[in-house]
Amino acid sequence: MTPSSALAVVLVDELVRNGVRDVVLCPGSRSAPLAYAVLDAERSRRIRLHVRVDERSAGFLALGLALASGSPVAVVTTSGTAVANLHPAVLEAHHAGVPLLVVSADRPHELRGTGANQTTAQPGLFGSAVRWSADLPAPVIRPGLPPFWRSTVCRAVAAALGTVGTAGSPGALPGPVHLNVSLREPLVPDAVASRWPDSLDGRPDDAPWVSVTARAAQPAGPDLPALERTLVVVGRTRDPRVAERAVAWAAERGHPVVAEPFGPRSVRSAALPHGPLVLTATDWVERHLPDRVLVVGRVTLSRAVAALLRRPGVRVEVVSEGGPWPDPSHVAAAVHPPSVLASASGGVADHGPAVPSSTAADPRGSASHLGAWAQGWRRAGQALADAVAAEPFPWPSGLAVGGAVAASLPPDALLVLGSSNPVRDLDLAAPGPVAGDALANRGLAGIDGMVSTAVGAALAAPGRPAYALVGDLTFLHDANGLLVGPDEPTPDLTVVVVNDDGGGIFTTLEPGAPERAADFERVFGTPTGTDLAALCRAHGIRHDRADDRDEFAAALAARPAGIRVVEVRVDRASHRRAHAELRALAARTLLD
Structure with missing residues (x-):
């Protein structure tokens, strides 16, 4: 044909x-x-x-x-x-x-x-x-x-x-x-006559590739069909309540949860420790594959999550809040409205107040009814958390900074995450929640405008300690975000800049492979050599450099007062090796 x-x-x-x-x-x-x-x-x-x-x-x-x-x-x-x-x-x-x-x-x-x-x-x-x-x-x-x-x-x-x-x-x-x-x-x-393709990847011959369920007319929609080996993946949702009710729904049914580091603290608290890192242990995942992955929100961060969704034999279903449903790999078999996440106790996805992040119950308390398969996922997450804790990340490194941010922020903190390497380092290094609420521009996940986004978020949450975690290129791309006129309200915001002098994320991707080193610096590494301290002085912004763990911990412990920049210098060449070593640790830990 x-x-x-x-x-x-x-x-x-x-x-x-x-x-x-x-x-x-x-x-x-x-x-x-x-x-x-x-x-x-x-x-x-x-x-x-x-x-x-x-x-x-x-x-x-x-x-x-x-x-x-x-x-x-x-x-x-x-x-x-x-x-x-x-x-x-x-x-x-x-x-x-x-x-x-x-x-x-x-x-x-x-x-x-x-x-x-x-x-x-x-x-x-x-x-x-x-x-x-x-x-x-x-x-x-x-x-x-x-x-x-x-x-x-x-x-x-x-x-x-x-x-x-x-x-x-x-x-x-x-x-x-x-x-x-x-x-x-x-x-x-x-010459070969046209015929209808006889394979739909195991799907029924008379069914559409994606079955789309309209939003239920009643507040509580029908429950999803029961599948014991169900893994719930929570990305960024427009309404934080949808993410919170997704983990509550999963806890009631004993399903393990993998969550990206966005949204309310309660969501990551309910998820597997080091869930995204567990998924990098591909041999272990192959032996413990779910029958179904239920995706709630947009998943934009982890290649390991994307790889799981493309695994043959895994049924992918999506809970969509409206608009185009998230399915970049075109693998979804069904799309549901949030009303399917109605809890047995009466909670509904579309109505009622959200559970405050600081007081939400920890769904892990219901783990006693988990089946053997789900218990295996929970044990894997805990084993990996213990292994990572026993081998602290070397300082300075992006993973060490990400882990320190996750461990040090107060529970009511507001954290704005820039795109590129820092958010991925935090996602891999953090075993659990990272702040009271974690925000990010994940609509297009660009590096532009992040300083201004963080300033706006901090101004919208007066009284809450506000932080931002960004890379040096992200910071430089929006250095004008530091311009706040003398008659304008000034936020209380600490901006952590992981300065690896260039495009550090590319070292972890295909262009950063050793065999491509000859062309890397000019078109991917793009070092700038900018003096961030001088830049901050020009704007009248406090700048501190943290050269060791203690200095960085002290900087995070100080409650934000005005705009402050904390710079941590990292060797860009270390990223690829550090991520490879972390994946190797996950693979060794989860041998069974």
């Missing part, structure tokens, strides 16, 4: 699995693979096909079918002006709330902007009139079909239906979506 035919067959197959029963097709050359695919689907009695030669009429025909049935209907066109002729129907669907799926064929990306025939900028053509859109690149077939082909269709249908978890808040309005599909020659099937 040619790459374009394979993509077309998969997309049409997934449309059917998501409930599409009518497809309106307009003739065209670039859309030929889609035409053959919908024709095969009609012959298999999986859809009803309607062919029209005028795209404007075709759009309104699809609109009428969807308006009367309430089901999503697809209209398929070729490239160029054919797509633009659907605009009137798209606008009507937008304002009337009708689930219309526009599937437009397009030329390959490399032909855009070159004067190629029938080639224009089709992505974004409908502007704000569509609920959601995607621009699929021209396919290249490798072993196995890319899962994002299927999950993209699932997102499109969910958005068209206004299913909460994709299109927004409760009662989100259905409407049009746009799937723009680039197709490269050959555009007709080869």
Whole structure:
């Protein structure tokens, strides 16, 4: 099967699995693979096909079918002006709330902007009139079909239906979506007849790649199906209460929890000690794989967590707060609203006050009812915590700074975490909670604006000790955040800067491999040699350098008063070795 035919067959197959029963097709050359695919689907009695030669009429025909049935209907066109002729129907669907799926064929990306025939900028053509859109690149077939082909269709249908978890808040309005599909020659099937892919990675043959559950009408939604070997992974949630109720839900059912270091203190308190580090012991994880991983919030920090979610045979389900559900690897089998996290004791994910971080009950108290598998995860976390405590991280190192921050901050502290290496060092080094609340800009996880973000967070929490943990490039990128006018309120904030003179995170990634050392410093290491003390003096900001553990502990122990910068200098070359040694310690500790 040619790459374009394979993509077309998969997309049409997934449309059917998501409930599409009518497809309106307009003739065209670039859309030929889609035409053959919908024709095969009609012959298999999986859809009803309607062919029209005028795209404007075709759009309104699809609109009428969807308006009367309430089901999503697809209209398929070729490239160029054919797509633009659907605009009137798209606008009507937008304002009337009708689930219309526009599937437009397009030329390959490399032909855009070159004067190629029938080639224009089709992505974004409908502007704000569509609920959601995607621009699929021209396919290249490798072993196995890319899962994002299927999950993209699932997102499109969910958005068209206004299913909460994709299109927004409760009662989100259905409407049009746009799937723009680039197709490269050959555009007709080869000698082997098209057939429906017979493998969905172990999923039911008639089920969509992702099953999306709408937000429950009642405050308490249905409980999730029971699976004893369930691991709950908690990332950053927009509403901290969702994360808190996720760990409470897990504790009631005896499920172990791995949590990133964001959100309320109670969440990390309830999680496995050194949970992200446990996941780096891949041999141990292979012998103790969960049947299901329930992901709550966006998981953006740990490669080990991402690797677990991609493990064959592990069912991944997502709890989404609304908007596009988090699933960057396109592995989710089901998406649920937060109402599924209703607790047996009556707590609900969407209603009622949040449990304050400082007074939340520790769900680990219910560990007595854990099954043998879950107890194995708990023992692994504790064994690793004991092993790490017995071998303190060398000073100075990023891991030592991260561990000290986690151990030294007062329980009511507010901690703002910058992106890049420091937050990862803290995540790996800290066995448990790191502060009363840990905040971060994880929407895009950039290094820009972090000093100003920390200043704003500190000003929003007067009376609470506020801290920030950032790297030197993150600090320098927003040095203007130190500019506070004489008539402006000044926060009480201690900014810890791990200064490794450049892009330390790259030493832990592929560009930092020893065999690539010749090119590293210029384009990845990027040392600046900036004198941070002089920079702080220029802004009238107190600067202290902590050259040993005791000096650093004393700096953290002093309650923040005004803006203060505490600098710890670290050898950038030490990061890669330190992380490798920590992973080796985890692997040795968890041999069984």
